[in-house]
Each structure stands twice: as structure tokens, then as C-alpha cells.
Amino acid sequence: MKRLMILSMICLALSGIGVYAQQAIGGGQEIVSPEINENGTVSFRLQAPQADEVKLTGDWLPAEGFVPGSVVMEKNEKGTWTHTTEALEPELYGYAFLVDGLRVNDPNNAFLSRDIATNTNIFIIGGKQADLYKVNEVPHGSVTRRWYDSQGNQMKRRITIYTPPGYENSRKKYPVLYLLHGAGGDEEAWIELGRATQILDNLIAQGKAKPMIVVMPNGNVVQDAAPGEGTQGFIKPAFMVPKTMDGTFEETFTDIINFVENSYRVKASKSSRAVAGLSMGGYHSMHISRYYPNTFDYVGLFSAAILPNQGTTAKVYQDIDNALKKQMENGYKLYWIGIGKADFLYKGNQDYRAKLDAMGMPYTYRVSEGGHIWKNWRVYLSEFVPLLFN
Amino acid sequence: MKRLMILSMICLALSGIGVYAQQAIGGGQEIVSPEINENGTVSFRLQAPQADEVKLTGDWLPAEGFVPGSVVMEKNEKGTWTHTTEALEPELYGYAFLVDGLRVNDPNNAFLSRDIATNTNIFIIGGKQADLYKVNEVPHGSVTRRWYDSQGNQMKRRITIYTPPGYENSRKKYPVLYLLHGAGGDEEAWIELGRATQILDNLIAQGKAKPMIVVMPNGNVVQDAAPGEGTQGFIKPAFMVPKTMDGTFEETFTDIINFVENSYRVKASKSSRAVAGLSMGGYHSMHISRYYPNTFDYVGLFSAAILPNQGTTAKVYQDIDNALKKQMENGYKLYWIGIGKADFLYKGNQDYRAKLDAMGMPYTYRVSEGGHIWKNWRVYLSEFVPLLFN
Numbered sequence: 076m077k078r079l080m081i082l083s084m085i086c087l088a089l090s091g092i093g094v095y096a097q098q099a100i101g102g103g104q105e106i107v108s109p110e111i112n113e114n115g116t117v118s119f120r121l122q123a124p125q126a127d128e129v130k131l132t133g134d135w136l137p138a139e140g141f142v143p144g145s146v147v148m149e150k151n152e153k154g155t156w157t158h159t160t161e162a163l164e165p166e167l168y169g170y171a172f173l174v175d176g177l178r179v180n181d182p183n184n185a186f187l188s189r190d191i192a193t194n195t196n197i198f199i200i201g202g203k204q205a206d207l208y209k210v211n212e213v214p215h216g217s218v219t220r221r222w223y224d225s226q227g228n229q230m231k232r233r234i235t236i237y238t239p240p241g242y243e244n245s246r247k248k249y250p251v252l253y254l255l256h257g258a259g260g261d262e263e264a265w266i267e268l269g270r271a272t273q274i275l276d277n278l279i280a281q282g283k284a285k286p287m288i289v290v291m292p293n294g295n296v297v298q299d300a301a302p303g304e305g306t307q308g309f310i311k312p313a314f315m316v317p318k319t320m321d322g323t324f325e326e327t328f329t330d331i332i333n334f335v336e337n338s339y340r341v342k343a344s345k346s347s348r349a350v351a352g353l354s355m356g357g358y359h360s361m362h363i364s365r366y367y368p369n370t371f372d373y374v375g376l377f378s379a380a381i382l383p384n385q386g387t388t389a390k391v392y393q394d395i396d397n398a399l400k401k402q403m404e405n406g407y408k409l410y411w412i413g414i415g416k417a418d419f420l421y422k423g424n425q426d427y428r429a430k431l432d433a434m435g436m437p438y439t440y441r442v443s444e445g446g447h448i449w450k451n452w453r454v455y456l457s458e459f460v461p462l463l464f465n
Numbered sequence: 466m467k468r469l470m471i472l473s474m475i476c477l478a479l480s481g482i483g484v485y486a487q488q489a490i491g492g493g494q495e496i497v498s499p500e501i502n503e504n505g506t507v508s509f510r511l512q513a514p515q516a517d518e519v520k521l522t523g524d525w526l527p528a529e530g531f532v533p534g535s536v537v538m539e540k541n542e543k544g545t546w547t548h549t550t551e552a553l554e555p556e557l558y559g560y561a562f563l564v565d566g567l568r569v570n571d572p573n574n575a576f577l578s579r580d581i582a583t584n585t586n587i588f589i590i591g592g593k594q595a596d597l598y599k600v601n602e603v604p605h606g607s608v609t610r611r612w613y614d615s616q617g618n619q620m621k622r623r624i625t626i627y628t629p630p631g632y633e634n635s636r637k638k639y640p641v642l643y644l645l646h647g648a649g650g651d652e653e654a655w656i657e658l659g660r661a662t663q664i665l666d667n668l669i670a671q672g673k674a675k676p677m678i679v680v681m682p683n684g685n686v687v688q689d690a691a692p693g694e695g696t697q698g699f700i701k702p703a704f705m706v707p708k709t710m711d712g713t714f715e716e717t718f719t720d721i722i723n724f725v726e727n728s729y730r731v732k733a734s735k736s737s738r739a740v741a742g743l744s745m746g747g748y749h750s751m752h753i754s755r756y757y758p759n760t761f762d763y764v765g766l767f768s769a770a771i772l773p774n775q776g777t778t779a780k781v782y783q784d785i786d787n788a789l790k791k792q793m794e795n796g797y798k799l800y801w802i803g804i805g806k807a808d809f810l811y812k813g814n815q816d817y818r819a820k821l822d823a824m825g826m827p828y829t830y831r832v833s834e835g836g837h838i839w840k841n842w843r844v845y846l847s848e849f850v851p852l853l854f855n
Contacts, residue, residue, distance in 0.1 A: 107701075125517070125565035175515035179569050185582045185692065186699045192575045194584075198699060212696050214612075215621065221607035221633075231605065243611075243728060302575065306602050309576045309588055311497075338633060 106155065108183040109170070109198050115162035117198070119170070121181065124154025126174050131158045133170035134450075145173060165202035166450060167270065169195040188267050190449070191259035192312040206277070207457050208270040213280035214240030218272055220262070220304075223334035227327030232293060233300035234331070235262045237272060238339070239279055239286035248342045250464040251288045251335060252373075254456075255352025255359050259314040261301035262293040265456075268449045274457050285464045287349075288339055292331050294352075294359055296323045320355060320380075322389030325362050332370075346408070349463050351375025353452045354420070358383075364407075365398040366391055372408040373463050377455040378418050378447050381427045396434075403436040409462055410438040413455040417446035496545065498573040499560075499588050505552035507588070509560070511571065514544025516564050521548045523560035524840075535563060555592035556840060557660065559585040578657050580839070581649035582702040596667070597847050598660040603670035604630030608662055610652070610694075613724035617717030622683060623690035624721070625652045627662060628729070629669055629676035638732045640854040641678045641725060642763075644846075645742025645749050649704040651691035652683040655846075658839045664847050675854045678729055682721050684742075684749055686713045710745060710770075712779030715752050722760075736798070739853050741765025743842045744810070748773075754797075755788040756781055762798040763853050767845040768808050768837050771817045786824075793826040799852055800828040803845040807836040 108120040119131050129148045136144025148156035156172075169188065172179045180187060180196050187194040199205055216239045222231045239249065254271065256264035265271040271289060278284035295316040299305040302312040336343045348371045352360040357379020364374040383392040410431075414424040431438055441458065445451050498510040509521050519538045526534025538546035546562075559578065562569045570577060570586050577584040589595055606629045612621045632639065644661065646654035655661040661679060668674035685706040689695040692702040726733045738761045742750040747769020754764040773782040800821075804814040821828055831848065835841050 121567075123565075123567045126567070127515070174564065174567060174569075175513075177511075177513045177516070177564060177569065178572060179564075179567065180584070182568060182583070183701070184699070185579055185584065185702055187577065187584060189575055193572070194570070194575065194577060209698065210690070210694060210696050212621075215623075217609050217611035219607050219609040222605040231602075233605075300600070304600060306600050308599065309574070311573070312575055 106183050108181050109196075111198065111200065112159070115200065116159050117163060117200070118157065118159040119148070119172075119181070120183070121148070121156045121172050121174070121179075122154060123156055123174055126150075126156070128175055129156040130173040131170060132173055132178075133160075133168055134448075135160070135163055135166070135168055148172075163200045165200050165205035167197060167199045167205060167208050167453070169197050171195060189263070189312075190268055191314055204454055204457060207274050208453060209277075210273055211277055211280070213276055215276050216240050216272065216279075217242065218266060222300075223331065223338075225327055225330040227330050228296050228323070230299050232298075233262055233304055234293065234334075235266055235291040236335075236339070237275055237289035237291070239275065239288065241286065242288070242340075246340070248340045248347075249286060249288050250347035250349070251290055251339075251341050252349040252351065252460070252463060253290045253292070253331070253360075253363075255292070255294055255350070255356030257352070257354030257356050258316075258319060259312065260356070261295065261298065261304075261312070262291050263301045263304075265289075265291045269456060270453055271456065274453065275460065278457065278460055283461045287460075287464060288335070288341060290331065290335050294324050294356060295319055296327065320358060320383065321387070322362075322383075322391035324359055325366050325391045326389075328359075328363050328367070345370055346372045347464060349373030349375065349409075351377065351411070351456075351459060352379070353377040353455075354380055354447065357381070362391055362395075365395070365402040368398060368402040369405045373411075374407065374409065375411045375413070375455070375459045376424075377413050377452050377459075378415065378420055379412070379424065379427075380420060381423050399431075399436060400434060403434065410436070411441065411459055411462065412438050413441040413443065413451070413459075415443045415445040415447065415451050417444070418451075419447060496573050498571050499586075501588065501590065502549070505590065506549050507553060507590070508547065508549040509538070509562075509571070510573070511538070511546045511562050511564070511569075512544060513546055513562075513564055516540075516546070518565055519546040520563040521560060522563055522568075523550075523558055524838075525550070525553055525556070525558055538562075553590045555590050555595035557587060557589045557595060557598050557843070559587050561585060579653070579702075580658055581704055594844055594847060597664050598843065599667075600663055601667055601670070603666055605666050606630050606662065606669075607633065608656060612690075613721065613728075615717055615720040617720050618686050618713070620689050622688075623652055623694055624683065624724075625656055625681040626725075626729070627665055627679035627681070629665065629678065631676065632678070632730075636730070638730045639676060639678050640737035641680055641729075641731050641739070642850070642853060643680045643682070643721070643738070643740040643750075643753075645682070645684055645740070645746030647742070647744030647746050648706075648709060649702065650746070651685065651688065651694075651702070652681050653691045653694075655679075655681045659846060660843055661846065664843065665850065668847065668850055673851045677850075677854060678725070678731060680721065680725050684714050684746060685709055686717065710748060710773065711777070712752075712781035714749055715756055715781045716779075718749075718753050718757070735760055736762045737854060739763030739765065739799075741767065741801070741846075741849060742769070743767040743845075744770055744837065747771070752781055755785070755792040758788060758792045759795045763801075764797065764799065765801045765803070765845070765849045766814075767803050767842050767849075768805060768810055769802070769814065769817075770810060771813050789821075789826060790824065793824065800826070801831065801849055801852065802828050803831040803833065803841070803849075805833045805835040805837065805841050807834070808841075809837060 110118040130145040132145040148158040184196045357376040500508040520535040522535040538548040574586045747766040
């Protein structure tokens with residue numbers, strides 16, 4: 076439909092009556108949605124005259140158990156369904172419509188964020204921490220998708236690299252943060268869901284973070300790239316990918332470090348290397364940082380899955396206690412653990428803290444509200460990055 | 466919903482019963498859609514038990530006037546709507562569902578392509594030209610989103626740069642193709658809709674194209690970046706943006722050339738510069754190539770809007786005929802014009818050819834089936850690129 080509309084719009088535009096053109100964009104719905112109102116409320120609208128019931132579901136609405144929160148929208152005589160929220164706190168929010176039970180994206184909002192296999196509409200209420208998630212008028216770093224040679228995995232693999240503002244025009248060497256995604260994620264996750272580019276740009280501009288390179292690899296070693304970006308084609312993204320958390324990613328992590336240190340102007344020293352990740356990426360960070368025990372001065376575990384399955388025989392997971400002890404003895408500057416009180420991994424993290432306490436292994440602990448959600452991981456990244464490379 | 470599902474899935478996975486995890490991805494629909502069958506047919510499925518009618522619309526279905534083609538899907542007793550196509554020719558296709566009249570993306574297909582303000586599900590039927598659109602096991606170039614200083618527009622502007630495989634590890638200098646989008650597009654269009662990365666990677670790997678840098682700027686001078694990627698935030702992408710086709714983009718194009726030639730290892734000579742674009746980008750290419758008449762040896766007009774509105778007073782559009790004559794006298798290696806027979810700009814292109822013929826200005830002409838569509842522009846790019854820098 077759009078293609079034909081565009082044709083007619085171009086005709087109109089070129090013949091000087093382009094005033095009609097914009098009205099037809101977006102599937103023909105002349106509707107603004109979402110509309111962020113001046114008082115901080117948000118209005119959602121959907122044109123669906125044939126629907127019997129339309130609900131709005133959004134991550135600001137309280138869930139009931141495993142059922143996400145939703146509200147029924149109101150229909151007017153034109154078949155437009157509307158709902159206006161209470162004033163919302165600053166945050167990046169996701170939402171969808173439920174049209175007669177079918178989850179539907181907002182045809183009037185072009186902005187979607189893919190989490191595993193699901194695309195969700197997003198919007199930002201500015202202020203406080205959420206201003207870090209916006210593109211502001213500050214110097215911008217560059218984001219490159221490129222491919223490196225993983226000899227350990229015997230494939231070329233795609234990787235996302237953030238270089239800070241000014242990198243290309245200087246001869247300076249920079250420290251490196253290796254930033255790892257969770258299960259179901261890939262080398263796009265921290266950029267798309269984590270707003271890593273914006274958080275880094277903004278914190279660097281505010282003088283709160285050192286200019287640094289951020290390296291975001293794909294932690295699923297059976298993939299050469301994110302679904303849709305690799306040779307497997309448009310495969311459906313899966314939460315559990317074979318060979319994750321079996322030690323292979325940690326074993327072959329040196330391929331990534333070698334690539335980065337041979338390809339970028341980096342400070343190739345322990346004091347200029349950080350590794351952090353969320354959930355499975357926290358697990359990877361915990362194991363990588365002790366498996367290569369004198370390599371990283373900064374470690375961040377964000378809502379981390381900590382310990383491997385019982386019975387794993389991978390070399391990486393043998394003798395964990397002694398490796399941790401070695402890591403402690405070698406010394407580091409920061410071992411940062413962040414977890415939400417409602418996170419299903421909360422207890423696992425408390426058990427791990429007890430273990431570290433018993434060993435006398437120092438760490439910084441950050442407990443937050445909420446659970447296993449990107450809202451927390453954006454905050455953790457925003458708090459972790461200013462502590463690096465000082 | 467997904468967030469909570471993920472919680473439960475992680476619980477399941479970590480407790481060793483991860484076998485259930487994948488089933489829940491994608492809004493809970495345990496459905497494969499689209500499924501590309503071995504005989505080249507494609508099956509689409511949607512779980513929508515409460516819907517009265519579900520249609521499938523796709524760009525392989527013949528349109529009737531301005532109404533895109535669609536077929537009614539069949540519902541089974543479980544509320545799953547299904548349709549299987551005839552065998553489809555090799556191509557990158559787009560489709561959507563119409564659920565009781567509402568255009569809905571496929572919740573089981575994570576892959577969407579944004580064209581102006583509309584997201585459309587995509588899939589590829591391989592073979593022939595469509596194999597160029599796939600990520601194949603070939604050396605891959607890098608794609609960088611970065612920002613340059615446009616003094617002419619008095620703003621930092623975002624730009625997308627493809628560097629060919631091996632660029633980072635060589636000291637060679639490379640030729641540059643400036644590749645411009647159409648009205649409603651931005652610096653993401655050729656990457657996302659045009660499959661430029663894959664086309665370049667594949668043609669270079671086959672030895673059919675010279676390794677080159679491809680520069681994809683944003684042609685809307687009032688934007689610092691694509692919607693959602695700039696300081697204007699999540700603005701609704703519009704087809705007609707103020708100040709497009711008013712000469713400003715052409716006037717300030719030197720900012721882009723200077724940035725590229727100062728930032729990359731390029732051959733900064735006429736014989737190593739090409740400029741091409743689609744629709745409005747063809748218009749820009751036509752005017753840029755004659756306004757800077759001894760700058761480009763290669764020019765590509767893909768379904769180009771050719772001539773400015775009557776009455777425009779911008780300096781760029783004054784004395785077009787003499788500028789063309791000068792361009793011809795200075796000489797060039799390729800002036801390539803591609804247009805579809807069904808394109809609403811077909812007549813304009815024939816008029817322009819007649820003008821060039823009358824002047825004795827040589828060009829290569831490629832006429833194709835079809836209209837003003839990305840299917841043609843991917844083909845034109847695939848045919849144009851091998852002709853460059855020989």
C-alpha cells in the first residue's frame with residue numbers, strides 16, 4: 076500500500092500540491108500516537124473501527140503475576156481508540172496494543188526496539204536518568220558494525236564497536252570496556268535496548284566518564300552475527316542458543332581482545348580494560364575476569380547469572396574458587412555487582428556475595444528496585460561507566 | 466508480557482528445563498511465519514482467533530490501482546489463519562496482515578524494514594539477483610554511523626559510511642561512491658531498504674566490483690540525523706521534509722566531500738568519485754554532478770526526479786543547460802540513467818533523455834519493468850556498481 080501511496084504522494088508533491096502528502100504516511104492513519112503531553116501524561120491512539128476491544132499494555136503498568144498490566148482503551152464514533160496515562164516518570168518505555176487479544180504495534184510510531192524475537196514500540200519521557208538515553212547536542216561517538224576473525228570459533232564474527240568523540244582525529248590511546256549481552260541478545264542489544272551510544276556520548280560530554288572504546292560482541296558462539304545480519308539469514312531469534320554458557324565464549328574471548336588491541340588505538344593494559352554484562356553477560360563477565368585473572372581492573376555484573384550448571388565439565392568452570400582467589404590476590408580496582416530486589420536472580424547474587432564475603436574478596440554492591448529488566452541495566456551502565464579508568 | 470516471560474524462561478532454563486523456553490518467544494505464538502517451503506512457495510500464519518477476517522498483503526501480489534493486492538487467509542479450528550503462496554521468484558519481499566482492516570506486522574517475524582514511517586516485515590527468496598541481498602560467507606566490509614561537521618548547515622550531521630573488506634588492514638587509497646536516498650529517506654535507507662552492504666560485499670567478493678567506500682549522507686538538511694537518531698528525537702518520519710530540493714543540500718555537499726576526503730584513505734580525484742541516488746537522490750545527483758562539473762566521473766540517476774520546480778530561484782538551479790554543457794565538455798566516464806516503465810517519473814526521464822540527445826550528451830540508459838520501488842533500486846545499484854572505477 077505504501078509504495079502506491081508514495082507514488083501518488085510524489086506526484087502530488089512534484090505537481091506542487093504536496094500539502095496532502097504527509098497525511099497519507101503511516102498506513103493512512105491521520106493520528107498522533109504516542110503524544111507526550113506537556114503535563115507528562117501520554118495519549119495513545121489507534122484507528123481500528125472493526126475491533127471489539129482494544130487494550131493498551133505498557134511497561135509502566137503494574138503486572139499481575141505473569142500477566143502484564145493493561146488498560147482498556149475508549150472508542151469514539153470514528154473508530155479511534157484512545158487512552159491517556161497518568162503523568163509518567165522519566166524513563167524509556169515500551170508498549171503495544173492488544174486488539175481483540177492480538178498484540179499489535181502502533182502503526183503511528185515508527186520506533187521499535189527488538190528484544191529477542193519481539194519488536195516493541197518505544198518512547199522516552201525526558202528528565203533525570205532518561206536524559207542520558209536521548210540524543211542530545213553533544214559530541215557524538217561513532218558506532219561501527221564490523222567483522223573479526225575468531226580463530227577459536229573458526230568463523231568471521233560480527234561485532235559492534237563504539238569509539239568516543241574525537242577518536243578519529245586524535246593519536247591518543249583509549250581504554251576499553253567489553254560490554255556483554257544476555258541470553259537471547261546479540262551484538263545489537265546494548266545499542267538498541269541499552270542506549271549505550273547515548274549513555275556514553277552524554278556521560279563523556281558531561282565530564283562524568285572518560286572517553287573509552289566500548290566493544291559489544293555476540294555472545295552466542297554458534298552465530299556469526301545477530302539474527303538477520305549473518306549467514307544464517309532471517310532466523311527467528313531464540314532465547315536459548317546452543318553452546319551458550321558452556322565455556323566456549325569465555326575460551327575464545329582472547330580472539331576478541333586480540334582483534335580490538337590490534338585494530339584500535341587502545342591502552343593494552345589491565346588498568347585500561349573493563350568487562351561487564353547483564354544476565355548471561357554478567358555470567359560471562361564473572362568467568363572471563365577470573366579465567367584471565369590479571370587482565371581486567373574493572374568488572375561489572377549486572378543482574379548476573381553467576382554460577383554454571385552443576386555437572387558442567389568445561390575447563391573454564393573448573394576450580395572456580397581458586398581462580399577467584401587468584402583474581403583477588405592479583406588485585407583489581409572495581410568489582411561491581413548490581414541486582415534488583417525483584418530479580419529472580421536476587422538470591423543467587425546474595426549467595427555469591429556471601430561467598431565473596433567469606434573469601435574477603437571486595438566488591439561494590441548496588442541494589443535497586445525492580446527485576447530482570449533493561450530499565451535497570453541502562454541505570455547500571457550509567458552508574459558503572461563513571462567509575463572506570465580513573 | 467515478554468519481560469515476564471523472559472523471567473520465567475530464565476528460571477526454566479537455569480533450572481535445567483530450558484526445553485520450554487523457545488516455545489514462548491514471540492508473544493506466545495508457537496507458529497512459524499513466514500515459512501519458505503522447498504518448492505519456493507511461502508506459508509504465512511497468524512494466530513488471531515477473535516478476528517473476523519484476516520488478509521495477507523504482499524508486494525508480489527498484483528495491485529489494483531492504488532489498492533495493494535491482498536488475499537483472504539483461511540482460519541482453522543485453533544484460530545490460526547494460513548495462506549500459502551504460489552512459488553515466488555527470487556526477490557526481497559515485504560508483507561503485512563490486515564486483521565479486520567488493521568494493518569498488522571507478523572509477530573512471528575522479527576525482521577522489519579522501515580520505509581519512511583512504516584515498518585514492514587521482510588523475507589528473501591534466494592537465487593539470481595536476490596543472492597546479492599543475502600549475507601553470504603564472503604569477506605565483509607564495515608558500516609559506521611558517525612557525525613561530521615556541516616559548516617554550511619551549521620550543525621553536526623550523522624552519516625553512514627561503508628568501507629570495503631580489508632580497508633582497516635591496508636594502506637591503500639580507495640575510490641568513493643556517494644549514494645543518496647529519496648524523499649522520506651535518510652542515512653539508513655540504502656542500508657536497510659537497499660541492502661547496500663550486502664550488494665557491495667557480494668559484488669566485491671565476486672570480483673565484479675572494485676573495493677570502494679560508499680558514503681550515505683542524510684539529504685534532509687533540516688535534520689541532523691534520521692528520525693530517532695538525532696536531536697529531534699522520535700519524530701514521525703515524513704515524506705516531504707522542509708528545504709529538500711531547494712538547493713541547500715547541493716550547496717553544502719562540499720562539506721561531505723571534504724569530510725570524507727579528510728577522514729578516509731581515498732583517491733581524491735574525479736576518476737575516483739561517483740555520485741548516484743534514487744528519486745530525490747537522483748535529482749540531487751544530477752544537480753550535484755553538474756554544479757561541481759569537474760568533480761565526478763560517474764553519475765547514476767535511479768528513477769530520478771530530474772528538474773526543479775518552475776520558479777525556483779536557488780543559485781544551484783540557475784542556468785542548468787549551460788552547466789550540463791560544461792559537464793559534457795569536461796568529460797566523464799559514465800552517466801547512467803535507469804527508470805521503470807511503470808514509474809510515474811518515466812515521462813520526465815524521457816524528456817530529459819531527449820534534452821541530452823539534443824545536446825549530444827552521452828549516457829547509458831537502462832529501462833526496466835515496474836515502477837518507483839526499492840526492488841528496482843537494488844537492481845540498479847547492483848548493475849551500476851560494477852561499472853565504476855574501471
